[in-house]
Amino acid sequence: MTMAGEQRVGKRTPRAAGFAFLAALALAWAAAALAAQETEQTAPPDESPHARFFEAGKAYRAQDFEKARELYGFLVQEGAATGAVWYNLGNTLYRAGDLGRAVLCYERARLFIPRDPDLDFNLRYVKDQRADAEPKETGAAQWLTDWLACASGSEVLAAVLVVNALFFAALAVQFWARKEWTYTLALALAIVWAPGLALGGVKWRILADDNRGVVVARELEVRAGPDPQDKVLFTLHAGSMVTWERNEGDWRLIRFSEERRGWAPAAGVELVRLLR
Amino acid sequence: MKRRAFRRGWIAVAVWAFLMAGASAPCALGADVSIGLSVDRSQVAMGETFTLTVSVTGQMRGGRPDVPGLEEFQILGQSSSNRVQLINGQMSVQTATSYTLAPRREGTFTLGPAALTSGGAAVPSNAVTITVEPMAVPPQGQPAPVPAPGGQSPAPSPQGNKEAIFLESSLSSPEAYPGQEILYKLTLYFSRNIGDLDPELPQVSGLAFRQIGKPAQFSTTVNGAGYNAVELSFGLTAQAPGDYALPAARMRMNVVVAGRGGGIFDDPFFGMTRAVPHEVESQPLQLTVKPFPEQGRPADFGGLVGDFAISAALRPGAVKAGESATLAVTLSGKGNARLLPDLKLPDIPGVKVYGDQPVFEEGLVSGAPGGKKTLRWALVPQNPGTVEIPVVGVSFFDPAGGVYKTLRTDPLALTVEPGTAPQGAAAAVEDPGTGRKKTEVAVTGQDILPVKEPPDALRPPLAARLGLSAILVLFGAPALPLLAGLGARAVMRRRGRDNGASLRKKALAMFNKTRRALRSGDAEGLHKAFCAFLNQRLGRPGGGLGPAEARDALLAAGADAETAKETEALLARLDALVFAGAAAGGVSGDMAEEAERLARRVDKAVKG
Numbered sequence: 001m002t003m004a005g006e007q008r009v010g011k012r013t014p015r016a017a018g019f020a021f022l023a024a025l026a027l028a029w030a031a032a033a034l035a036a037q038e039t040e041q042t043a044p045p046d047e048s049p050h051a052r053f054f055e056a057g058k059a060y061r062a063q064d065f066e067k068a069r070e071l072y073g074f075l076v077q078e079g080a081a082t083g084a085v086w087y088n089l090g091n092t093l094y095r096a097g098d099l100g101r102a103v104l105c106y107e108r109a110r111l112f113i114p115r116d117p118d119l120d121f122n123l124r125y126v127k128d129q130r131a132d133a134e135p136k137e138t139g140a141a142q143w144l145t146d147w148l149a150c151a152s153g154s155e156v157l158a159a160v161l162v163v164n165a166l167f168f169a170a171l172a173v174q175f176w177a178r179k180e181w182t183y184t185l186a187l188a189l190a191i192v193w194a195p196g197l198a199l200g201g202v203k204w205r206i207l208a209d210d211n212r213g214v215v216v217a218r219e220l221e222v223r224a225g226p227d228p229q230d231k232v233l234f235t236l237h238a239g240s241m242v243t244w245e246r247n248e249g250d251w252r253l254i255r256f257s258e259e260r261r262g263w264a265p266a267a268g269v270e271l272v273r274l275l276r
Numbered sequence: 277m278k279r280r281a282f283r284r285g286w287i288a289v290a291v292w293a294f295l296m297a298g299a300s301a302p303c304a305l306g307a308d309v310s311i312g313l314s315v316d317r318s319q320v321a322m323g324e325t326f327t328l329t330v331s332v333t334g335q336m337r338g339g340r341p342d343v344p345g346l347e348e349f350q351i352l353g354q355s356s357s358n359r360v361q362l363i364n365g366q367m368s369v370q371t372a373t374s375y376t377l378a379p380r381r382e383g384t385f386t387l388g389p390a391a392l393t394s395g396g397a398a399v400p401s402n403a404v405t406i407t408v409e410p411m412a413v414p415p416q417g418q419p420a421p422v423p424a425p426g427g428q429s430p431a432p433s434p435q436g437n438k439e440a441i442f443l444e445s446s447l448s449s450p451e452a453y454p455g456q457e458i459l460y461k462l463t464l465y466f467s468r469n470i471g472d473l474d475p476e477l478p479q480v481s482g483l484a485f486r487q488i489g490k491p492a493q494f495s496t497t498v499n500g501a502g503y504n505a506v507e508l509s510f511g512l513t514a515q516a517p518g519d520y521a522l523p524a525a526r527m528r529m530n531v532v533v534a535g536r537g538g539g540i541f542d543d544p545f546f547g548m549t550r551a552v553p554h555e556v557e558s559q560p561l562q563l564t565v566k567p568f569p570e571q572g573r574p575a576d577f578g579g580l581v582g583d584f585a586i587s588a589a590l591r592p593g594a595v596k597a598g599e600s601a602t603l604a605v606t607l608s609g610k611g612n613a614r615l616l617p618d619l620k621l622p623d624i625p626g627v628k629v630y631g632d633q634p635v636f637e638e639g640l641v642s643g644a645p646g647g648k649k650t651l652r653w654a655l656v657p658q659n660p661g662t663v664e665i666p667v668v669g670v671s672f673f674d675p676a677g678g679v680y681k682t683l684r685t686d687p688l689a690l691t692v693e694p695g696t697a698p699q700g701a702a703a704a705v706e707d708p709g710t711g712r713k714k715t716e717v718a719v720t721g722q723d724i725l726p727v728k729e730p731p732d733a734l735r736p737p738l739a740a741r742l743g744l745s746a747i748l749v750l751f752g753a754p755a756l757p758l759l760a761g762l763g764a765r766a767v768m769r770r771r772g773r774d775n776g777a778s779l780r781k782k783a784l785a786m787f788n789k790t791r792r793a794l795r796s797g798d799a800e801g802l803h804k805a806f807c808a809f810l811n812q813r814l815g816r817p818g819g820g821l822g823p824a825e826a827r828d829a830l831l832a833a834g835a836d837a838e839t840a841k842e843t844e845a846l847l848a849r850l851d852a853l854v855f856a857g858a859a860a861g862g863v864s865g866d867m868a869e870e871a872e873r874l875a876r877r878v879d880k881a882v883k884g
Contacts, residue, residue, distance in 0.1 A: 049734055057729050075734075084733035091727050112737060122724040133630045154738035161750050168754035175761050219620075234633060235618060260633075 049080045056088065065096040081274075083112030083152075087119050094126055100216035100238030100270075102126050107214060107241075107272045111207070114152055131237035135257035148203050160200035167193035210273035213254060215240040217268035226251035226263045233262040244271055309334040311341055311401040313388045316492040317507065318404070318643045320379060322411040323497030324505070325352060328375045328387060328404070340373070341401070345387040349377035349406075352495075378495075379408040407643070411497065441466040443527050445558035448644060452514060452565050453675050456581035457612045457645045460485065460512040462525055462558065465496070465503040469532035471551070475508060476526040483520055483563075486511040488645055511645040513612065517567040524557040568673055572680050580672035582611010582646065588685035590655075590665060597660050597695035603653045605668060605685055613638060613647030621653050622666040627690075630654040657692040664689055783812035784879040791872060796865070799853035806850065806871055810843070813882055823847040835881035842874055 056071035072089040075081060090105030106123040113119055127134070148156070167189040174182040215236045223230040226248045234256070236242070242254040245261075252269050255261040310333045317326040330341060353376035360369050379385075388403035441464070448459035462475060477485050488509045496505050514520060530551035588605045595601045607616045618634050631653050638647040657663050669684035705716045739747065787809035794801040807821045814829050821829075827844035831837065849867070 053734055054729060057727050060727050080734055080736075082734055082736065084728045084730060088727040091724055094724055118725045118728065125722065125724055131629065131631065152737070157738055157747070161747075164751055165754040168758055172757040172761060175758055232618070 049075055049078060053080075053085065056092075060088065060092055060095070063095070065092050068092045069096060081108075083109045083116065083119070086112065087116070087122070090126070091122065094122075098216075098238075099126065099129055100214055100218070103130070103239040103241075104214040104216060104270050104272065107212065108274060110149070111272075111274065112152055112154075114150055127239065130239035132240040132256075134241060144202065145206055148199065148206060151203070153203065153207050156200055156203045160196055163189070163193050163196045207273070210271070211244045212272040213242045213244040213252070213269040214272060215242060215264075215268060216270050217265075220264050220268040222254065222256070222260070222262035222264045224262060226253075230263070234260050236264075242269060244269065309392060309399050311390055311392045311399055313343065313390060313401050313404050315387070315404050315406060316490075317406075317494065318640065319407045319409065320494070321409045321496065322379060322382060325376050325378045325494040325496065326406070326492070327494070328377055330373045330375070330390060330401075332371045332373075332392060334369060341390040341392045343387055343390045345385055346375075346377075348381070348385045349379055352376040352378055376495075379406070382408045382410060384408070405642070440468045441470065441529075441531070441554065441556055443525065443556040443558040445522075445525050445561055447512070447522075447561055447563060449675075450561075450563060451675075452512075452563060453568060453581050453673060454514060454516055454565060455579045455612050455615065456673075456675055457486075457511040457513045458563075459488075459644055460510040460522075462508045462510070462527070464506045464527055464529075464556070465498060466505070467501070467503050470529045470554075471532070472528075472530045473506065474528040476528070477510065478523040478525055478560075480520055480522055482515055482518070483522070484513045484515070486513070488640060509640070512563070514563065514565040517565045520563040520565065522561040522563060524560050526555055526557045528553065528555045530554065569678065569680075574671035574680055574682055576669075576682075577671045577673065577680060578615060578617060580612060580615045580617075580670065581675055582609055582613070582644075582672060583674055583676065584609030584611060584613075584616070584670070584672050584683060586669060586683040586685055588665075588668075588688060590688045590690060593689075594691035594693065595657065596693045597657055599695065600654045600656050601690055603655055603665060603688070605651045606648060607651075607670060607683075608641070608646070608648035610641040610644040610646030611672070613645070613649070616647065616649040617670055618649075619651050619668045619670065621668060624655070624663060624666065626658050626661075627663055628656040628658065630656070655690060657690060660692050660694045662689050662691055780813055780815060780882075783809050784875055786812070787875050788872065791868060794868075799850060802868060802871055803847075803850040803854050806847070806875065809875055810878065813879060821847065823851065830878065830882065833882045835878060839874070839877050839881045843878060846871060846874055 052071050052074055056068045056075075059065075059068040059071060069089065069092045072085055072092060075085050076089070086105045086109035090102045090109060093105060094102035103123070103126055106119060106126060109116070109119050110123065151159075167186075170182065170186040170189045174186040215238055218238050220236045220240075221232045222234050222236060223232055236256060240256065242256050245253040245255060247253075247266060248263075250266045251263045252266045253261070254264055254269055312331045312333075314329050314331070315326055316329075317324075320326050328343070328346075330343060332341065354373065356371060356373040358369065358371050385406045385408065386403050387406060388401050390401040392399045392401070444463045444465065446461045446463070448461075452458045462477075464473065488511050492507045492509075494505055494507070496503055531554045532549050533552050534549055584607060586605065586607050588603065590601060590603050592601055603621070605619060607613075607619075613636075616636070621629055621631070623629070632651070635650045635652075636647060637649075638645075640646065655663070655665075665688040667684050667687060669682055671680060671682040673679075674681050705714055706712070707714045742750070787805055790805040790808070791802065794805065807826075808818065810816075810821055810826055810829070811818050814833050816829065823844040826847050827840045830840040830843055835843075846867075850871075
């Protein structure tokens, strides 16, 4: 009698406790999210960046590109750089005649707003003004990089968080309910979850190890070594995309194509990456 | 056997036919045929020899190509070699015929162009120029005596009073300008068997040597004596003005001399020779490097010294809008051609310009160091009309005249016709849906799109809004319910195990307590209590327990056989008292004590 009674209690207690714990965690999570949202909504708006942003837009329309550049530059320095700020700064620099840095800013804007049609149009247009013919890179790695470039880091992060939450929720349901449909759901989400997590990791590495650089000097002599006396191997022009390999003093080892690789003054090439 | 031999014969014939067909393919198919002339020296003196090589590619048979100008030289020897290569399925046949020539008189002569007939068409070669100078003067250096067979003492040369081996150095000019590359020649004359040549150039601060081409070998006559000679050519460059004294150059070698000991084995016929180290040195030289004149120095002068020419070609001269034409600019000449600049083509309105990698070739030009640089641009005009190609050029210093010169390309124009996709012009097209004629929207201008000012323009990205810690929490939190469930289940299972264990441990105490509460002689009570004790202690569900069942359960739980047997016997007796009508006797005190003692033994004997 006694033993049978204890066994029934032992079966009921973990399931009830588990559901209670799950519900408590979900509530806590939702509360934390709401609190964060609340904090965001109730935080006093910092007007100065917005004012500066719109003032820069006015200066741009008034063709005061120097002032617009300065104001957008402040926003970048203050850490308020978004896709729109980089895009507008790219426009400003192009108007000011700085083709190299315009390409650089558009490329940085593409990290935030990769599918923006205006950005796509302007970047194509500005790249078309470059003097150097860009080599075509092919291969599976390049294809994956290009494919992942269609989504911003924020979008990939959100997708990974949602898929991760759904997957573990399905696992928890499967753990407690053990129905056929919960098993199928957990399996289906596992199929999405594993590659999703992997792609999220790849995207993170691409952003962190983004070695793309843009030639910002009007004309850049690329030499055989990190010394002004070394032989000039080839010359690049503003806006050309290169791959940065490493630094040595004030020199960067860059690669324009498989056959064209050499050293250039660091000031002549700026990296696209924003993560440090 | 006969059939096998017959088959082998067919295979051999087939292989032979395949090889022959392959070898004759270039001729039979009229493959590309080319002919080229080259000489190992472009300047010779009377009495010297040089080698002319006629290279024919793509033809194995046929007559020897005629080389105009060959009659001016005496043919001292001739040799030929054939080379067949099969690269990527294409067979290439190269025949090289080398002539050892000696000039008949002084002057400048042109050899070639040679002509070869291929498929009814004449294929011309290049031409080479040879300058023949007066006979070489006796060397001014300090000829070293040749080691005697004994090793140290001078050996009599074959020419008696003349030296058998000597080294001569010369400069193409005693004066130069900074950066100008002049020719420094080192010529070793020898009439003995020598080998393992090891030259040592003079080391002078501020002067740089660079070997040009391969060493040339020839025969010559010095003061009426015949010598073989090896000539090494170097480009010599000084970086700064000044007077430079070039010390003697040295040449180390091994001289083959007859073996020591006398007798018939001294005869070279028997091969008794040995190599004796030997060294000769040339005469010192003087070089004066003059500074560049300040007067008339062009702004774009970059240190280029020599004699250069520029040419430009635009092909084709007329294209359609959107199509490509190639502009090629060639800079060539003798001098420090390495400093030939990568010319920049100024922006051309309405034309996209794509520069190609410059091509630089270095070599001897008319016996002096020089080179050629070719720059190419692809020009893609966007609109119809005439495009004026900007003039490009370069400035250099001509040391012969002592003046600066500036080269400029000739003005060129590109005629651009309307393209297939007219720019800025409307074209009539048929609407695929309705079939009506429509006007294609023409692009009349291009510009970037304006700045963006959306309401959320300054909204930070998700990662920045959340922060790393929040991202980690959000990433890990969904796993918590599952982990909590797993943990709870593990705790519950453990607790269940603990409950069983504690009940088993308490079984004996409960039995003793129950037994003491029993009335004396209550066999049924003792039977129930003992069975309940065994069930609890063995972790079994409650209920009756037979003697044999109890024995097996105890043995399975690790109890010894004696305890199991005694338990079986006790239960049998209790069963008999309870169920077989033997209850009249009841339970004696001994039986109750025996049950208590046996319960203690069971408690100890059962593991767990």
